Amino acid sequence: MADYEMILTERHGAAAVIRLNRPQALNALCDQLMDELARALRAFDADDSVSAIVLTGSDKAFAAGADIREMQPRSWPGTHRHDFIAPWEAVLGVQKPVIAAVAGFALGGGCEVAMMCDILLAADTAKFGQPEIKLGILPGAGGSQRLTHAIGKSKAMEMVLTGRMMDAAEAERCGLVARVVPAAELMDQAVALAQKIGELSAPAVAMAKEAVNASFELPLREGVRLERRLFLSLFGTEDQKEGMAAFNEKRKPLFRRG
Numbered sequence: 001m002a003d004y005e006m007i008l009t010e011r012h013g014a015a016a017v018i019r020l021n022r023p024q025a026l027n028a029l030c031d032q033l034m035d036e037l038a039r040a041l042r043a044f045d046a047d048d049s050v051s052a053i054v055l056t057g058s059d060k061a062f063a064a065g066a067d068i069r070e071m072q073p074r075s076w077p078g079t080h081r082h083d084f085i086a087p088w089e090a091v092l093g094v095q096k097p098v099i100a101a102v103a104g105f106a107l108g109g110g111c112e113v114a115m116m117c118d119i120l121l122a123a124d125t126a127k128f129g130q131p132e133i134k135l136g137i138l139p140g141a142g143g144s145q146r147l148t149h150a151i152g153k154s155k156a157m158e159m160v161l162t163g164r165m166m167d168a169a170e171a172e173r174c175g176l177v178a179r180v181v182p183a184a185e186l187m188d189q190a191v192a193l194a195q196k197i198g199e200l201s202a203p204a205v206a207m208a209k210e211a212v213n214a215s216f217e218l219p220l221r222e223g224v225r226l227e228r229r230l231f232l233s234l235f236g237t238e239d240q241k242e243g244m245a246a247f248n249e250k251r252k253p254l255f256r257r258g
């Protein structure tokens, strides 16, 4: 993992942390940074000793968006032949839970990457926005869709059409983030959340993530069918036997790792 230049990685027991680390550009998401992020996510996803991944930035910025300097000379149809956003979807391909721990700016692509994660925890300093309209473009990594799903049409439309930012309290009120914590506690709480998930059954966690994410893509009936199949398949796991035996024997379950 030593070949990363724009991210830092750490382990805290079963929790893995990836920190975007390009402070001179407020973690602007250039091609190299996104390539490193994708590689780190894949490596942690493949590591059975990791239960969940925390993705974070600095105190000042989770990420201030796609790299505007890198984008400025790009033109169409080059952008059509080379879709520079496509590699970002690596975030969506992770089977394990990914927790975004957001302090400071999460703008444009930064907000979009945070919304690709499974749980958003915000420091009280967090600021979210989709300011692409001010650059003569629109959100390009799912912002127009995921923000609308998260906070509803009217507020999403206001954010996307004006580029205004929302603070952490507003983000919590409108359901964009799971909760807001004091900035000084952000990482401890994010790591604790990842570790707590790590105590649970890994197959059940992976399938629960798949089921919730399916609700964004499938009609209700198909989503419920998928949920039922996943639910029934978990009865083939040792963890289901252990979880239910532990409940009945009034003890803590000991789930297998991996």
Ligand code: CAA
Pocket (backbone or CB within 6 Å): 024, 025, 026, 028, 029, 064, 065, 066, 067, 068, 069, 085, 105, 107, 108, 109, 110, 112, 131, 132, 135, 138, 139, 140, 141, 143
């Ligand atoms: N791309 C490239 N560089 C960026 C950047 C970005 N998105 N955001 C900040 N930086 C750079 C600045 O150019 C500056 O570099 P220099 O010191 O070399 O001049 C450095 O980071 C510090 O930034 P500021 O001096 O601007 O810091 P500030 O505290 O005054 O302002 C800010 C902070 C409000 C976040 C401001 O930097 C800003 O508005 N950034 C751009 C936000 C934005 O428009 N994001 C959307 C990008 S488009 C996109 O993401 C497309 C998509 O949907 C995929």
